Amino acid sequence: MLEIKVILCPVDFSEFSIRAYLYALSLAEHYGAKVVVQHVVEVSRYPYADYVASTGDYAEFSRALHDGAKQRLQAFLKSNSHDVAHSEFVVHEGTAPDCILSYAEKCKADLIVIGTHGRRGYDRVVLGSVTNRVMRRTSCPVLAICTPQQESVAETHEGKHAHQLRRVLFCTDFSENSERAFRYAISATEEYDAELIVLHVVEEARNASKAQAAIATATEQLDNMIQPETRKALKIKTLVRVGKPYEQIIEFAAETHTDTIVMGVRGRGAVDLAVFGSTTYRVLQLGPCPVLAVHV
Numbered sequence: 144m145l146e147i148k149v150i151l152c153p154v155d156f157s158e159f160s161i162r163a164y165l166y167a168l169s170l171a172e173h174y175g176a177k178v179v180v181q182h183v184v185e186v187s188r189y190p191y192a193d194y195v196a197s198t199g200d201y202a203e204f205s206r207a208l209h210d211g212a213k214q215r216l217q218a219f220l221k222s223n224s225h226d227v228a229h230s231e232f233v234v235h236e237g238t239a240p241d242c243i244l245s246y247a248e249k250c251k252a253d254l255i256v257i258g259t260h261g262r263r264g265y266d267r268v269v270l271g272s273v274t275n276r277v278m279r280r281t282s283c284p285v286l287a288i289c290t291p292q293q294e295s296v297a298e299t300h301e302g303k304h305a306h307q308l309r310r311v312l313f314c315t316d317f318s319e320n321s322e323r324a325f326r327y328a329i330s331a332t333e334e335y336d337a338e339l340i341v342l343h344v345v346e347e348a349r350n351a352s353k354a355q356a357a358i359a360t361a362t363e364q365l366d367n368m369i370q371p372e373t374r375k376a377l378k379i380k381t382l383v384r385v386g387k388p389y390e391q392i393i394e395f396a397a398e399t400h401t402d403t404i405v406m407g408v409r410g411r412g413a414v415d416l417a418v419f420g421s422t423t424y425r426v427l428q429l430g431p432c433p434v435l436a437v438h439v
Contacts, residue, residue, distance in 0.1 A: 145330030159258025
């Protein structure tokens, strides 16, 4: 069973941060976890920062920004939560991705929940640079929240944030990168009594016979992935589709009103830093629901 004790939720006060925080709160209430809300003050992005530094007033300027951020965080928590008992907040100064990554290590975060777009106005085909760098470099699972197709977090009459996780889509390429992610998908399905769909996409073949053979092989691999006891315990289905993986994943998630997509992310070597796995990256960019990316 997946254990979540500490959830790190970086915010930049955008609408995407609000959505991410509501998801983090809901998860914290369900797992009995703590949410650490983090805001990073990037002094270099403020007007006149260089001038202030040159005049010797940098320390006072930095302190004022830090104090202002603390006040905004307090107001953010108060306006977006009925009860901040599950939350604490921190303010750091530096480069946002570096501060998020280092603090995730320090606070031993079990999960990072972050909005995929931020204050810089990225559109639906550009993944926010902060989220991008965090997801590439962290060893911690990251739940990326975009504007969902359907609202998956609702406030109950008791004031709690009910995370309505009804359908989980796990996407596998049968590599070792998928194994750890599969465990997270199974655990989430068990926790929320949801339906789990295990999907593999076969690339289009040049002729029908090769396509049928690939589908048959993938179907057998999917069946072998799932232990008999898991099939008995969970509402689980397997599916093979044909086409470009990211297109099929996005299309299927939209068709079935999937609440969360779970995917494995390849390692953090030089190639991955440049490419970041095109399928995962595009699903994060264009998918209709939150994506849980799990590193090996």
